Amino acid sequence: xxxxxxxxxxxxxxxxxxxxxxxxxxxxxxxxxxxxxxxxxxxxxxxxxxxxxxxxxxxxxxxxxxxxxxxxxxxxxxxxxxxxxxxxxxxxxxxxxxxxxxxxxxxxxxxxxxxxxxxxxxxxxxxxxxxxxxxxxxxxxxxxxxxxxxxxxxxxxxxxxxxxxxxxxxxxxxxxxxxxxxxxxxxxxxxxxxxxxxxxxxxxxxxxxxxxxxxxxxxxxxxxxxxxxxxxxxxxxxxxxxxxxxxxxxxxxxxxxxxxxxxxxxxxxxxxxxxxxxxxxxxxxxxxxxxxxxxxxxxxxxxxxxxxxxxxxxxxxxxxxxxxxxxxxxxxxxxxxxxxxxxxxxxxxxxxxxxxxxxxxxxxxxxxxxxxxxxxxxxxxxxxxxxxxxxxxxxxxxxxxxxxxxxxxxxxxxxxxxxxxxxxxxxxxxxxxxxxxxxxxxxxxxxxxxxxxxxxxxxxxxxxxxxxxxxxxxxxxxxxxxxxxxxxxxxxxxxxxxxxxxxxxxxxxxxxx
Numbered sequence: 001x002x003x004x005x006x007x008x009x010x011x012x013x014x015x016x017x018x019x020x021x022x023x024x025x026x027x028x029x030x031x032x033x034x035x036x037x038x039x040x041x042x043x044x045x046x047x048x049x050x051x052x053x054x055x056x057x058x059x060x061x062x063x064x065x066x067x068x069x070x071x072x073x074x075x076x077x078x079x080x081x082x083x084x085x086x087x088x089x090x091x092x093x094x095x096x097x098x099x100x101x102x103x104x105x106x107x108x109x110x111x112x113x114x115x116x117x118x119x120x121x122x123x124x125x126x127x128x129x130x131x132x133x134x135x136x137x138x139x140x141x142x143x144x145x146x147x148x149x150x151x152x153x154x155x156x157x158x159x160x161x162x163x164x165x166x167x168x169x170x171x172x173x174x175x176x177x178x179x180x181x182x183x184x185x186x187x188x189x190x191x192x193x194x195x196x197x198x199x200x201x202x203x204x205x206x207x208x209x210x211x212x213x214x215x216x217x218x219x220x221x222x223x224x225x226x227x228x229x230x231x232x233x234x235x236x237x238x239x240x241x242x243x244x245x246x247x248x249x250x251x252x253x254x255x256x257x258x259x260x261x262x263x264x265x266x267x268x269x270x271x272x273x274x275x276x277x278x279x280x281x282x283x284x285x286x287x288x289x290x291x292x293x294x295x296x297x298x299x300x301x302x303x304x305x306x307x308x309x310x311x312x313x314x315x316x317x318x319x320x321x322x323x324x325x326x327x328x329x330x331x332x333x334x335x336x337x338x339x340x341x342x343x344x345x346x347x348x349x350x351x352x353x354x355x356x357x358x359x360x361x362x363x364x365x366x367x368x369x370x371x372x373x374x375x376x377x378x379x380x381x382x383x384x385x386x387x388x389x390x391x392x393x394x395x396x397x398x399x400x401x402x403x404x405x406x407x408x409x410x411x412x413x414x415x416x417x418x419x420x421x422x423x424x425x426x427x428x429x430x431x432x433x434x435x436x437x438x439x440x441x442x443x444x445x446x447x448x449x450x451x452x453x454x455x456x457x458x459x460x461x462x463x464x465x466x467x468x469x470x471x472x473x474x475x476x477x478x479x480x481x482x483x484x485x486x487x488x489x490x491x492x493x494x495x496x497x498x499x500x501x502x503x504x505x506x507x508x509x510x511x512x513x
Contacts, residue, residue, distance in 0.1 A: 023504045030500025036493030044307035051301035052288065055457035058295040061287035062149035064476045065296070068286045079285040080145035087155070087256060087278035089121050089137035097127025098135055098262075122274045123260050125165065128267035135262075137275065140176070140255040147248040148282035150240060153185065153256070155278035165269040170259040177252040183231055256280060291478040294469035299462075303482050306459045309370070310490060313443045317377045318435035325382035326428045329389025334397065334420065344390070347383045355380050356445065363451040370453045373446065377439050385431045392424050426505030433498035437491030444487050459483035 024030050043050055053060060061082045070076045091100035103120045123135050151173075159167060169188040175181045229238040232246050248254075260273055283296060290299040332343040362376045396402060396419075405415055446452045447460025448467075462483040466472070471479045 020504065024500060027500040027503060029496045030504075033493045033496025033498075033500065036489055037497060040307050040311065040490055040493070043304055044311050047304045047308055051298075051304040053298040053301040055297070055302045055305045057301070058297045059283065060296050060298055061284045061292045063292065063294050063296055064471065064474060064479065065149075065283075065285050065287040065292040067291045067478050068288055071286055076286065078145050080143075080148050080282060081286055082281070082284035084279065084281040085141070086119065087139045087153075087280050088119075089139050089258060089275070089278070091121070091123075092136045092138065097125055097129055098133065099124045100135065100137075118277060120274050120276045122272060124270075124272050125262055125264075126270040127264070130264050130267060130269075133262045133264075135260040137258040137260070138255055139257075139278075139280075140253060141280075142252070143248060143254050143282075144251045146285070147241070147244040149244070149285055150283040151244065152281045152283070153279065154281075156276040157188075157274060158276070159271060159273045161270060161272045163268070163270045164264065164266040165271045166263040166265070167271060167273060168259075168261045168263075169273070169275075170261070172257045172259065173247060174255045174257050175247070175250070175252075176255060177250045179249065181247075182257070183228060183247055185228075290482050291476070293462075293465060293476075293479050294471070299479050299482055302457045302462055303459070303486055305457050306462065306483065306486070307490075309456050309458045310440050310443070310487070313370070313374060313377070314436035314440045314490075314494075316374050317381060317439035318432045320374075320378045321381040321435050321439075322385065322428055322432040324378070325385030325431070326389055326424070328382070328386040330393055330416065330421065330424065332386070333390035333393030334416065336394075340390070344387070347386055350380070350383045353380065355442070359442065359446055360449065360451050363446065368451060368453050370456060373443060373453065377442055381435060381438065385428065385435075388427060388431070389424055392427060393420055396420055396423060426501070430498050430502045430505065433494050433501060436494045440487060440491060444483075459487050 066076065066079070068081060071079065101122050101124070103122065104118060121137060125133070153171065157169065167188070170184055171186045173183045173185055228243050228247075229235060232243060234242060234246075256278075258275060258278075262271065288298050288300050290303065293299055293302070328343055328347070332340045358380060359373075359376055363373065366372055402415060402419055405419060410418075443452065443458065444460030444463070447458045448464045450464055452458055452461050452464075454461075460483075463480065466476065466479045
């Protein structure tokens with residue numbers, strides 16, 4: 001092929017593309033569809049950047065927290081957002097026998113925890129006093145919202161160099177306001193209810209030889225409702241709301257106090273007790289753009305990551321189904337005879353199959369992995385296109401330009417590649433645009449019914465979880481409608497685009513305009 005001919009072909013192709021775009025941009029429905037699809041494609045590609053969390057993250061806020069932008073309405077204005085803070089203890093005055101020190105690095109603990117910084121408060125006792133002693137570590141904060149739905153704390157602690165001494169640790173929440181009160185959250189006796197601080201002392205520490213730190217302590221009040229309920233005089237059906245309504249009965253100053261109580265047995269007693277990396281959190285009743293689900297996960301992040309799955313399924317199923325349908329339709333329509341009869345009877349049988357029951361049966365029998373679901377959808381999707389392609393090929397075989405090519409000695413391969421296939425491609429392309437929303441809806445239906453891939457976050461699975469976890473009676477509309485609206489918009493985008501392409505590529509529709 002000479003360079004001149006190649007340049008001419010490139011110019012022709014360039015003019016065709018330019019002419020197509022001139023036609024397309026005059027179609028308002030098509031432009032809307034393209035904008036919607038581009039929005040989803042960009043969001044899917046940039047999901048790790050756009051989404052503030054991963055789909056697996058949980059306990060980011062309270063269960064079914066409302067979207068944060070609703071705080072513009074007065075009834076939601078003083079609901080708390082999630083707050084997480086390092087606890088920076090301050091020690092009260094101590095005597096000559098006790099020394100409280102702070103470190104941000106300890107080689108032994110640093111090696112175990114593998115952290116760049118470790119905050120550690122160490123209480124060291126060595127004296128000649130047999131009287132019980134107590135050291136208090138304080139940390140204060142301001143709370144100016146409605147009672148939080150969940151509070152939690154975490155820290156590590158260790159007790160070493162114990163000699164002739166017993167000890168007890170207790171973490172308390174303190175309200176400093178007009179109605180001051182102190183509530184015991186945790187103590188080192190692990191489970192001893194102590195509303196009156198009638199605590200037992202420990203003389204041994206349960207820990208492993210390696211590491212030299214006791215197991216990680218993380219808790220929220222839900223794990224000790226009975227303990228807190230006893231302190232508050234609540235019994236029976238105790239809920240987190242009833243407890244926190246009393247504990248945070250007023251807005252103002254609060255604090256956490258770590259009581260470290262020592263009971264020497266002789267005048268040469270000693271010990272070293274450390275509190276390591278303490279943190280405090282209250283989970284918010286409002287969170288993010290689209291609130292949270294029942295696990296406190298970010299709905300917006302799950303919605304964004306769901307785009308990747310939906311687009312992958314739609315595009316892969318559409319491409320493979322279009323290829324199979326086009327191949328079967330062209331082969332059947334062009335060759336005719338026994339091949340045509342046999343292939344169309346197979347297509348007729350497959351068209352009679354109930355799609356949804358078969359999809360459910362296949363997933364139960366063979367598995368719910370994403371690639372298997374794609375194969376099942378392809379198997380049940382290509383038949384309609386093959387019949388439409390066959391009908392167009394049969395019509396095209398009788399046209400004058402095909403008969404002229406045959407009279408000129410053109411081979412079957414030449415006729416297919418140069419005349420028939422180029423003329424049926426507009427139908428195949430517009431049909432492919434409609435295969436995509438069909439595949440997206442089919443996968444969403446499977447996931448909603450509980451037969452989707454359980455390892456992936458999809459829009460159908462989001463709706464299934466919302467239904468199973470009671471989002472509908474609790475009117476958690478942000479959790480229910482966000483994936484439903486996303487499915488609707490994505491499908492509408494491809495339908496609009498298919499409608500525009502059909503108007504541009506179909507000569508009959510183009511004449512009607």
